[in-house]
Amino acid sequence: MMKNLLALALVLLICVQTSAFLASSGSLRPVSTVKESSRRRRRLEETASGNCLRHRSENESKFTSLHANPFPGLNAPMGGSPIAIASVSLSALLGEVLDKKFGTGCIAPFILMCLLGNLHLVPSADPFYDAAAGSFLPRALVLILLNSVTQQRDGVGRRDVSESSNDRFRTVGLAYALGAVTTLFGSWLGFQIVTTTGNPVMRMEPYRAAQTAGCLAATYVGGSLNFFAVANAVGLSAFPAFVGALCAADVVLMALYLVTLEVLWRLPSFRRLFPGDNDEDGLRDIGKDGEADNDVQKEEAERLKERKRKAFSVMRLVDHIPALVFLLACTEATLRTAGLMEKMVSWGVGVLRGSAFRFSAIPGLGTACLVLSALGIGRGLKILSKKEQKGWMKAWLDKAPLYASLGLSCFFASIGASARASDLKAVGPACVVFTAVALLVHTGGLFLGTGVINKLLPGELKKKWRVPLGDLLVASNANVGGPSTAAAMAGVNMRRDDLVLPATLFGTLGYAFGTLVGFSLFKLLCRGIS
Helix, strand or coil: CHHHHHHHHHHHHHHHHHHHHHHHCCCCCCHHHCCCCHHHHHHHHHHHHHHHHHHCHHHHHHHHHHCCCCCCCCCCCCCCCHHHHHHHHHHHHHHHHHHHHHCCCCHHHHHHHHHHHHCCCCCCCCHHHHHHHHHHHHHHHHHHHHHHHHCCCCCCCCCCHHHCCHHHHHHHHHHHHHHHHHHHHHHHHHHHHHHHCCCCCCCCCHHHHHHHHHHHHHHHHCCHHHHHHHHHHCCHHHCHHHHHHHHHHHHHHHHHHHHHHHHHHCCHHHHHHCCCCCCCCCCCCCCCCCCCCCHHHHHHHHHHHHHHHCCCCHHHHHHHHHHHHHHHHHHHHHHHHHHHHHHHHHHHHHHHCCCCCCCCCCCCHHHHHHHHHHHHHHHHHHHHHHHCCCCHHHHHHHCHHHHHHHHHHHHHHHHHHHCCHHHHHHHCHHHHHHHHHHHHHHHHHHHHHHHHHHHHCCHHHHHHHCCCHHHHHHHHHHHHCCHHHHHHHHHHHCCCHHHHHHHHHHHHHHHHHHHHHHHHHHHHHHHCCC
16 A cells, blocks of 8 residues: 555646646757747637637537546536537446446447537537536546445456555556557558648648647647647647547547447457466456356356346435435545645645746646545545444445446437537548547557567566556557546456556656656657758
């Protein structure tokens, strides 16, 4: 436990130092305006920022929801049209029922809302969709963390989030580093394709392609904050129409990417290609009827059957009311504590920079504070649940995974509504091809490289460095999606609570270095432009 907390503290320190370095150095200045006067440069940047806010509001809203600016405003305002609220809620409930019966996870609500969105039966952008990313997703993660910490580890199925072994940090870290390399290679390959193709529709001017490569590398190593930081630094924000098109392409392809990770986790063939140690990746070859090959898998199959028998029904709604009130109170307390911790650290950074009355924004800080706060409050609830005689508190905490799954289903339903084929047609093939190449090379290169490493490692090293499928998928999600979606995927969808801390750690690390990586790639590509 202490080692995990120290690792998170180290990441926070790296974020602070990196933010201070980037703020103090003048290296990240718009390259396209170097020959202009400083007054005109400031005027150009202000005009570009205003244009981006006016012309890009819809796509940027979808974009930041997917690349979760880690939990943008833990108290995101609720609202939206009745159609959006009803469709997302019903899709999430239907997805939960299908998950209990067929084990579909969050795939069903995404596909349903994607169909409704492409048929123009639901809006493509709505405040309720933003609330799904800014309110439901962090609360789902808090619920799964509280449930994990308060549960006793029995050696089967779920593992305590605070008992993440060094092996998990080591294997997820290896996959994350490899994923960052494949992201850079994918961005470079996309640059080569769109600048050398003979098709004029797909062709992109070399300098614009270098700007695009830097922005994509930044967001697929870090997040949306890194994307817009690099866009401002390389002068791409002066072209709001192009930035909006790039965001639109990323929204659709990122939604498909997240669902692909969900599908891969449920394929037995992929689990056999990337096996874990001692069946720690959970259930492997259990079919729909719950058959298994050994005692451990049979016991887990019985647990899955029990979950199916306890499907959400109207007759048991009354039993959920006190549990829901209790868990909402615990969740709000956790979020308030995390917000206070974030403000204290931000104020401390402001003091270090010479201003005691200024808060410094640190990318990834909110996610790390949220996890630390949930671990502390979860420990307290565990002690109280042992002292409570009637077992009400334990029964309420046992319902937390259901509500967490519903929250994550709402998130996937909201991004499904935003994933429209008409958006890809409107932005043109150049942005779509560039983004698709970056994602495909990242995913394919990561799986291929990890498979080669697992095969070539000798006996002793193989035990320590072999990357199982769960670690691989979480690392890829931390690369592309960020710490929030990666931690939620590990805790809710995969039921691997021991991967929540590694997902948060390396996802936060990406926010610290994403801007520097993207800008460095841009400078490197510019050297080869004649």
